[in-house]
Amino acid sequence: MKRWMVPAMAGVVVLLGTAGACDPPPPPGWVRPEVQDLTVSPTPVVPGEPFTLSATLVDDHQVAWIDVWFRSPTGRESRPCELPAFDSEGDPQTRVDVAVPCQLPEFALNGTWTVVMNVYDGETFTGHGAGAGQAVTTFEALGGSNDDEPPVVEAFTIDPASPIQGQPFTVTVRVSDDHLVTPSGYVVMNYSNTHLRRWDCESGPAEQLSPTQQEFVFTCPGVPELAAGPYNARFALSDVNGNSRPHTAAFDIVDP
Ligand SMILES: [Ca+2]
Ligand SMILES: [Ca+2]
Numbered sequence: 744m745k746r747w748m749v750p751a752m753a754g755v756v757v758l759l760g761t762a763g764a765c766d767p768p769p770p771p772g773w774v775r776p777e778v779q780d781l782t783v784s785p786t787p788v789v790p791g792e793p794f795t796l797s798a799t800l801v802d803d804h805q806v807a808w809i810d811v812w813f814r815s816p817t818g819r820e821s822r823p824c825e826l827p828a829f830d831s832e833g834d835p836q837t838r839v840d841v842a843v844p845c846q847l848p849e850f851a852l853n854g855t856w857t858v859v860m861n862v863y864d865g866e867t868f869t870g871h872g873a874g875a876g877q878a879v880t881t882f883e884a885l886g887g888s889n890d891d892e893p894p895v896v897e898a899f900t901i902d903p904a905s906p907i908q909g910q911p912f913t914v915t916v917r918v919s920d921d922h923l924v925t926p927s928g929y930v931v932m933n934y935s936n937t938h939l940r941r942w943d944c945e946s947g948p949a950e951q952l953s954p955t956q957q958e959f960v961f962t963c964p965g966v967p968e969l970a971a972g973p974y975n976a977r978f979a980l981s982d983v984n985g986n987s988r989p990h991t992a993a994f995d996i997v998d999p
Contacts (some may be wrong), residue, residue, distance in 0.1 A: 746848040769867040776864040778878035779995050790887030791849035795842050800862045802957050805835030807865035816854030817891050819985035823847050894980045896921035905997045908971045914961040919989040922983040924998035932961050934976040973996045
């Protein structure tokens with residue numbers, strides 16, 4: 744049995760994408776590591792229940808570490824696995840069977856997911872996915888949620904309805920969704936006219952009106968240099984599945 748340590752290595756940075764044009768060339772004779780026989784079991788995967796990614800990792804010198812990431816049916820990326828790390832003592836291992844424990848959140852989307860496993864040998868530049876061997880497979884998730892809809896903006900109220908130039912105003916946004924993020928995270932609202940965009944409206948955490956309703960109250964400071972005229976306010980909120988759609992509301996700033 745190979746010697747693996749859990750949890751994931753500290754200090755392994757996110758390694759995605761492809762090699763950039765400025766990456767140094769690999770050393771002469773370098774052999775890329777490989778991920779062989781990447782499988783998911785059991786399938787279909789049930790969100791909230793554990794499953795395993797299995798693969799065989801091979802390299803001419805050493806299998807140094809792996810990186811795993813998932814893409815949901817709507818394209819959101821996540822890493823719901825405990826990555827193994829090598830015990831650095833002992834001889835380098837050139838062929839390793841791994842069984843990686845993973846678990847999707849209970850609310851995760853049903854449908855076809857993609858999983859990518861990268862393996863690195865540490866012999867060459869390993870930023871941005873360069874130097875990785877990679878395998879990709881898909882699996883079905885069943886028994887999670889079918890929520891691929893963004894939160895609904897039920898109300899978007901500006902007070903006063905026509906803010907006065909140079910004076911503060913508030914924006915109240917009420918949203919509903921079956922899978923809101925609770926407690927709510929930091930949310931940005933901005934507003935603009937044809938040549939100026941402001942990001943200075945601040946909101947505390949949302950008030951939880953019900954299990955499926957939240958209300959944000961943004962305070963927007965008075966800005967003397969904002970000209971009277973038409974403006975657009977924009978607000979977007981993601982649910983736990985990352986579904987998001989911007990909401991826009993038009994309003995006027997009027998002369999004092
Ligand atoms: Ca190698
Ligand atoms: Ca939703």
